[in-house]
Amino acid sequence: MTACVVVVGSINVDRTIVLDRFPQPGETLLATSLTESVGGKGANQAVAAARSGASVVMAGVLGTDPEGDTALRALQDAGVDCGPIHRFDDEPTGSAWITVASGDNTILVVPGANHRWTDLDLPVRDDDILLCQLEIPLQIVELAASGPGRFVLNAAPGRPLPNELLRRCEVLIVNEHELATVSGTELSCDADPEAVVSASRMLLDRGAHTVVTTLGGRGAISCTTERALYAAAPSVDVVDTTGAGDAFCGVYCAELAAGACRARALRSAVTAGSLAVRSPTAQGSYAELTGLDTSLAETPEVRTLFGS
Incomplete structure (x- = not known):
């Protein structure tokens, strides 16, 4: 029987506000649009996996x-099995307020029912x-x-993690900010590969089996104790980065x-991230993931940074 992707995570309704630029503290700006869509890192990742052909x-x-x-209807329409989803009368569905300017975004999350869980x-x-x-x-x-199950943790939002949890991670996926937070190091937003590998090794030493760091438009780096791999991202016109990491x-x-x-x-995950930034909203951009194999031709081959 084919293995499934089982996602345990958040489900939100996203409200996306598009601006020409981000406001300064105390400043009022006029937005160019407001849209509502289904999001939450868990739901986004489930839909991305399903759109790319997995049983989810x-x-x-x-x-x-x-x-x-x-939210439930959107997940079901994407082909996601929603059997383990629970609903509560006394908690609102989680929500996120996303501002987008020049293709970049900031996000505020109101967890709502997502923090109601007590058992699994x-x-x-x-x-x-x-x-x-x-x-x-x-x-x-x-x-x-x-x-x-083979445990994969996307440590987002970033926070310090106990070693016991890291030891259970077959794969730990972070961006540069999250890598710095989880490893307790200082990294710039455009850290060089050597700095990323060095911080990743700290987490490998604490028990993680593989550390994958996404680098936005620069691609991603995967590290184990034996080797490090680098996948460069194709050059694309960025419309909205919301949900790109979840697509990955x-x-x-x-x-x-x-x-x-x-x-x-x-390489496939980097390609997915590049597809996700070409359209507005998170799940609204995932329709292109059904043609992932064709789009792989745009992504450079993975190269080895060290090891064999």
Whole structure:
């Protein structure tokens, strides 16, 4: 039986405000548009994995409000199995307020029902890929990691993590800011590969098996104790970076579930991230992931930084 991607994570309704530039503190600006869409790192990653062809199961928490109905319908329409999703009458569905200017974004999240979780019961097999993020209570992430499945953690939003959790990570996925936070190091937003590898090694020493760092438009680096791989990103016109990291995570895990090697997973995930920035909103850009194999031709081959 083919391995599944089982996502344990947040589900939100996103409200995206587009501006010509970001406001300064105390400043009022007129926005050019306001759109509403389904988001949350967990939901985004589940949809990205499903759009790229994986069998996906989503565990999450929603309110019984109209926003929860909208989110559930969007996941089901994307082909995600929503059986483990629970709904509560006394909590609103999570929401995120996203501002976009010049293709970049800032995000404020109101967790709502996402922080209501107290227990977890998942249909996970040993060969399934179990993907979590940190927009849900850490105790739920730790509970998921302690069960069966190949555990992948997207440590976003970044926070310090216990060594016990890191030791359970077959793959830890971070961006540069999150790598700095989790490793306790200082990294610039355009850190050179040597600095990324050095910080990654600190997390490998603490127990993580593989550390993957996304570098935005520069691609991504994957590190193990034996070798480091670099996948450069294709040059694209950026419309909205919202959800690009989630596209990366979802497709990376879809490739692992399909039995792909780490180099193939890294290159496919970088390609997915580049596709996701070409259209507005997060899940609104994931339709292109169905043509991922064709788009791979735009992405340079993975090269080895060290090891063999």
